Amino acid sequence: MSTLQDILYKVPLQSVNGNTALEVKDIQIDSRRVTDGSVFVAIRGAQADGHLFIEKAIELGAIAIVCEAMPAQLQAGITYIQVQNTHEAVAYMAHHFYGEPSAHLKLVGVTGTNGKTTIATVLYNLFTELGHKCGLVSTVENKIAGVIVPATHTTPDAVSLNALLKQMLDAGCTHVFMECSSHAIHQHRITGLHFTGALFSNITHDHLDYHKTFEEYIRVKKSFFDNLGSDAFAISNLDDKRGMVMLQNTVAKKYYYSLKTMAEFKGRILENALTGLVMMVNEKEVHFRLIGEFNAYNLLAVYGAAVNLGENKEEVLRVLSMLTGAEGRFDYMVSGQKIIGIVDYAHTPDALENVLSTIKKLRKGHEQIITVVGCGGDRDKTKRPIMAKVAAELSDRVIMTSDNPRTEDPQAILNDMEAGLNIAAKRKTISILDRKEAIKTAVSLAGREDIILVAGKGHEKYQDINGVKHPFDDKAVLREVFALLEK
Numbered sequence: 001m002s003t004l005q006d007i008l009y010k011v012p013l014q015s016v017n018g019n020t021a022l023e024v025k026d027i028q029i030d031s032r033r034v035t036d037g038s039v040f041v042a043i044r045g046a047q048a049d050g051h052l053f054i055e056k057a058i059e060l061g062a063i064a065i066v067c068e069a070m071p072a073q074l075q076a077g078i079t080y081i082q083v084q085n086t087h088e089a090v091a092y093m094a095h096h097f098y099g100e101p102s103a104h105l106k107l108v109g110v111t112g113t114n115g116k117t118t119i120a121t122v123l124y125n126l127f128t129e130l131g132h133k134c135g136l137v138s139t140v141e142n143k144i145a146g147v148i149v150p151a152t153h154t155t156p157d158a159v160s161l162n163a164l165l166k167q168m169l170d171a172g173c174t175h176v177f178m179e180c181s182s183h184a185i186h187q188h189r190i191t192g193l194h195f196t197g198a199l200f201s202n203i204t205h206d207h208l209d210y211h212k213t214f215e216e217y218i219r220v221k222k223s224f225f226d227n228l229g230s231d232a233f234a235i236s237n238l239d240d241k242r243g244m245v246m247l248q249n250t251v252a253k254k255y256y257y258s259l260k261t262m263a264e265f266k267g268r269i270l271e272n273a274l275t276g277l278v279m280m281v282n283e284k285e286v287h288f289r290l291i292g293e294f295n296a297y298n299l300l301a302v303y304g305a306a307v308n309l310g311e312n313k314e315e316v317l318r319v320l321s322m323l324t325g326a327e328g329r330f331d332y333m334v335s336g337q338k339i340i341g342i343v344d345y346a347h348t349p350d351a352l353e354n355v356l357s358t359i360k361k362l363r364k365g366h367e368q369i370i371t372v373v374g375c376g377g378d379r380d381k382t383k384r385p386i387m388a389k390v391a392a393e394l395s396d397r398v399i400m401t402s403d404n405p406r407t408e409d410p411q412a413i414l415n416d417m418e419a420g421l422n423i424a425a426k427r428k429t430i431s432i433l434d435r436k437e438a439i440k441t442a443v444s445l446a447g448r449e450d451i452i453l454v455a456g457k458g459h460e461k462y463q464d465i466n467g468v469k470h471p472f473d474d475k476a477v478l479r480e481v482f483a484l485l486e487k
């Protein structure tokens with residue numbers, strides 16, 4: 001068991017009031033989860049201020065409080081620690097409390113707007129096939145050597161994350177592949193972790209509701225690389241406009257991948273079809289089951305990481321050629337009538353453009369492309385008209401519908417999307433609020449070999465309407481509607 005003093009190692013303290021030799025049972029950032037012997041860390045968030053719950057935490061058994069501002073009245077027998085930034089403090093505290101698990105693991109972090117889940121999942125599957133016990137931290141799910149632990153975030157908060165890494169270590173995992181979202185980097189959820197490697201996929205328009213400007217979003221992602229140690233490797237996409245900037249100030253060993261110019265990990269696409277990719281990877285021709293140019297990039301990032309982790313190149317490519325991607329990422333099915341259905345998590349303008357242009361390139365002739373798409377509520381509003389415009393430009397028909405409306409009026413979200421449509425785009429677009437009806441309509445409009453893209457929700461198994469998560473699964477609905485056609 002650690003003492004408060006032990007876990008505060010490396011945390012710059014502003015003032016201390018009380019005993020720091022106390023034994024700590026756990027660390028909590030949510031007062032509602034405090035029990036006897038917890039340390040409660042008060043965090044100023046977007047919705048609430050943890051400082052308002054200090055009394056509540058003490059009532060529930062907190063023995064120490066870590067805060068940015070000391071309460072006016074201090075309770076006897078309780079230790080109060082004031083720090084400048086509680087987000088940062090809790091990350092170091094969790095790291096120490098759980099015995100610095102990341103330092104004993106080969107931990108690889110993946111950041112970028114799109115491709116994180118795919119890259120982390122393919123790495124996890126590759127290394128598992130290569131005979132290693134692995135951990136996965138991702139949007140779809142977390143995994144500890146094959147055992148699924150449901151994910152609530154792309155990257156969990158610092159306490160949950162360090163606890164998870166400790167569980168992975170205890171289960172015998174040697175390698176962990178983890179998505180690092182920009183929210184997580186900004187909120188210090190990954191601060192203090194020891195990374196063996198870091199990967200950058202790309203950066204485009206997303207989360208500007210949170211980061212405010214694109215420059216700030218870039219700065220946050222870059223800070224992940226700035227904070228790596230000199231023993232780490234950093235691999236970036238040279239074909240992305242910000243690929244070099246990301247690694248500009250890192251002291252880690254730098255590597256690049258590219259489809260367009262010379263790079264340590266160089267790919268050249270020979271064939272790109274709905275059946276898979278054929279790509280030259282550093283002079284070797286390989287067939288992959290993953291589809292589309294964007295996955296060629298993801299594969300190069302994975303290959304670069306595997307080589308840097310000391311795996312045999314031939315063996316890596318042999319296993320990679322057999323792997324598929326992550327659930328709900330270009331997830332492909334065909335109806336009895338030969339209508340093609342693709343469920344994809346594209347929920348940004350760039351991802352939508354990528355997935356649609358990939359479909360356009362891969363179709364055999366002029367089969368119709370019918371896109372079902374919506375935009376999430378309580379998220380970046382500026383992407384809505386752009387996503388509608390992209391969908392209309394690259395599809396023959398568009399059914400605009402609800403994604404996760406969350407607390408917003410679903411019709412208002414559709415109106416925001418419609419603002420991106422010109423007259424020609426409006427002519428090929430219809431709006432149907434109910435997502436299941438929208439999918440049914442798409443299928444009813446499709447003929448043999450036409451392609452239906454259901455975008456935005458990928459693996460998600462629910463639709464969040466007004467804070468209530470209603471069961472909903474794009475893949476299951478599409479399968480059900482396809483089955484109705486057989487009757």
Ligand SMILES: CC(=O)N[C@H]1[C@@H](OP(=O)(O)OP(=O)(O)OC[C@H]2O[C@@H](n3ccc(=O)[nH]c3=O)[C@H](O)[C@@H]2O)O[C@H](CO)[C@@H](O)[C@@H]1O[C@H](C)C(=O)N[C@@H](C)C(=O)N[C@H](CCC(=O)O)C(=O)O
Nearest residue numbers: 029030031043045046047048050053153154155157181183
């Ligand atoms: C905007 C955002 O990222 N919010 C995250 C943030 O919450 P917050 O700091 O704003 O929390 P808050 O509700 O204001 O509360 C402040 C503090 O008071 C505490 N509190 C609150 C109430 C109470 O009774 N007692 C109490 O102690 C809370 O536990 C918290 O510590 O910190 C919380 C703990 O880590 C997260 O759960 C929460 O994620 C929310 C639910 C969320 O939706 N986040 C999304 C946007 C997110 O993080 N997404 C990224 C991926 C995006 C992508 O890749 O596309 C992710 O990594 O998942």
Ligand SMILES: Nc1ncnc2c1ncn2[C@@H]1O[C@H](COP(=O)(O)OP(=O)(O)OP(=O)(O)O)[C@@H](O)[C@H]1O
Nearest residue numbers: 113114115116117118139294329344345346351355
């Ligand atoms: N390298 C890539 N470049 C551009 N688009 C991509 C790339 N990889 C995947 N995509 C597209 O982006 C969507 C999301 O991919 P993925 O889930 O792998 O990314 P992510 O970064 O984990 O996303 P999120 O931040 O939402 O968790 C996919 O469904 C696909 O359409």
Ligand SMILES: N[C@H](CCC[C@H](N)C(=O)O)C(=O)O
Nearest residue numbers: 347375376379403404456457
């Ligand atoms: N991690 C992303 C996922 C968005 C998925 C989309 N279906 C939506 O609800 O907007 C977010 O929370 O912004």
Ligand SMILES: [Mg+2]
Nearest residue numbers: 116117139154
């Ligand atoms: Mg993800």
